[in-house]
Amino acid sequence: MKLIKNYLSMHLKVSLEYKSSFILSCISQAIYMLVELFTIYALFLKFKLLNTFDINEMLLGFSTIWLGYSLAELFARGFDHFDKLIVRGDFDLLLIRPRSIFIQIFGSDICYEKFGRTLCALLIYIYSASKVITNLTLLKISLLITMVIGCFILIISLFIIGASFCFVTVQGIEAINIITNGTKQVAEYPLSIYKKPVRMFFTFVIPIVLINYYPISYLTDKTGNILYVFMPLVTIISFIISEYIFHIGMKKYCSTGS
């Protein structure tokens, strides 16, 4: 625990060395997200679908994904850019230390620049949740929290699976990157616009639907099914799978350092 605290404060100090640059990139990251939001809004406006979809519900789905995604980018950048660790040979260093390998990779890079984006997404999340939910129950509050955590875990699992491939290929595979980014891109839109095959893929292969589409229908009282509350927890399974893949990869690892 103390180790994690040390890592967090160390990286914070590094980012704050260049203050103006840090603030500017925080802002630019947030603007990037808002521009994405605008394009979605523009599409709905153009196709005159705004009356069939509730704008606040859309916002809620969008901000869930972005909140989970930017949190994952903030804390798990070490996995996202894992190939750098391997290419530089720094991964060997981590292996000889008597600490958990996972915590060390988490600590290898924490990207505080994503904070602007995270905060912005959080504000949208709270705003849209307050608009969508009419009668607030304890179950709904816990669902709101588990949705974000579920998304966070799912994205991290994708990062870890991508990282596992680096053991074999050394260089990061861009295709893996696309899976993470593409999942995010698809899930930004309300999932009910997609046809069934696409929805099936995102239920059983990459279960992003379970943390965004189904739980939201519970939040809006469209369904009373209590099962929907526990859906975000399914992502824990994907995390376990990704961890397993990572360990298989690690066994195959031979150093690249010189």
Added chain:
Amino acid sequence: MRAYYSYFKSELMVGLQYRTAALAGLSTQFFWGIILSFIYTAFYSHASLANFSINQLMCYVWLNQAFFSLVYPSLNDGQIMSQIKNGGVAYELCRPYDLYWWWYLKMLSKRYASCMLRCLPVLIFAVLLPVGYKLVAPVSIISLLLFIISLFLGTLVITGINMIIQSISFFTNEDKGIGSIFYTFMALLSGIAIPLPLLPDILNTINYLLPFRLISDLAYQTYSGSMVLSNVLISIFMQIIWIFILILIGKLIMKKVLTKASIQGG
């Protein structure tokens, strides 16, 4: 003049060396194109647009993927920036050539080189896709010709804009903050983030006079015939004017910057 020509050629050759990198980038273009076509067809299954059919949209998406490296807004090239940061720019200034054109050609050659490596596989892939997702043939020979001309002029527009941003970052010594905010808006207004015909009409009216739509949107819309021919010709004329304006502004800023900028490093 000959020096500039041979510099451009040698930079182009350097760019063509990075074949594996281009191959890695290709998968991005394929996947991204597929994901975007999924998203847009989802919208088209609910409603359709009068002046922008699904075929025209798919042309837009796939051409955008094929020529992405030619027209993407930000300059993914750290070379010039690192020259600024480590003081290598001093050597560039010693050369008996205009630094503006030197960098301009460097940026342009980089775009052409990575496009030459990438565009053909994406185009072939896009043509082979099933109906409704595929890239269809251009509406006429004339529109194909105008497409090529306007895409070429578009690269001159984007390089002109890049040079202005680059000159400013020469002065402020950082390339992440203001530049990347600007490029984000540019991605929106140039049709990289979303096809421009899908944006609200009010925004497109304002955008009509700005140079951003001339980078790639004009070329794609010419290809698919979603823009009227007379409008295309006017826009190509606008492109030529904007190229001159941007170069003029860029040169002015560069001149100002060079009198004030200090060389970093030692």
